[in-house]
Amino acid sequence: METHTAEEDLxxxxxxNLVNSPDQVSxxxxxxxxxxxxxxxxxPDDMGRVIGRSGRVANSIRAVLRxxxxxxxxxxxxxxxxxILEIE
Numbered sequence: 378m379e380t381h382t383a384e385e386d387l388x389x390x391x392x393x394n395l396v397n398s399p400d401q402v403s404x405x406x407x408x409x410x411x412x413x414x415x416x417x418x419x420x421p422d423d424m425g426r427v428i429g430r431s432g433r434v435a436n437s438i439r440a441v442l443r444x445x446x447x448x449x450x451x452x453x454x455x456x457x458x459x460x461i462l463e464i465e
Contacts, residue, residue, distance in 0.1 A: 381404070382406065384406075384413065384415060384445060387441065387442065388404050388415055388417055388442070389402060389403075389404050391438055392404075392417055392419060392427055392438075395423075395427055395434065396420065396423035396426050396427065397422065397423055397426070398420040398423055401420040401423070402417070402418070403418045404418075411458055411459060412458060412459045412460075413458050413459070414461045415460060415462050415463070416463045416464075417462060417463065417465065418465045419464070427464055428464060435462065435464055438462060439460075442460045442462060443460070
């Protein structure tokens with residue numbers, strides 16, 4: 378069983394509730410320095426549902442990701458990491 382971070386779980390939850398084919402939704406996480414890149418993959422027919430008119434749905438998902446609290450590093454200090462959502 379795969380373990381996901383809060384960011385991945387949130388994107389999966391939102392996307393699966395927007396699309397017609399929730400079984401084809403997946404999120405891949407890549408960490409680059411101070412950023413986290415989440416790649417959301419959906420069925421081709423569901424791409425418009427996740428992006429929305431003029432990108433409104435995608436931008437709303439990104440806004441919710443920005444509102445998530447910061448994570449603690451190994452020393453107990455809060456660190457702010459930028460979360461980037463890419464939709465494929």
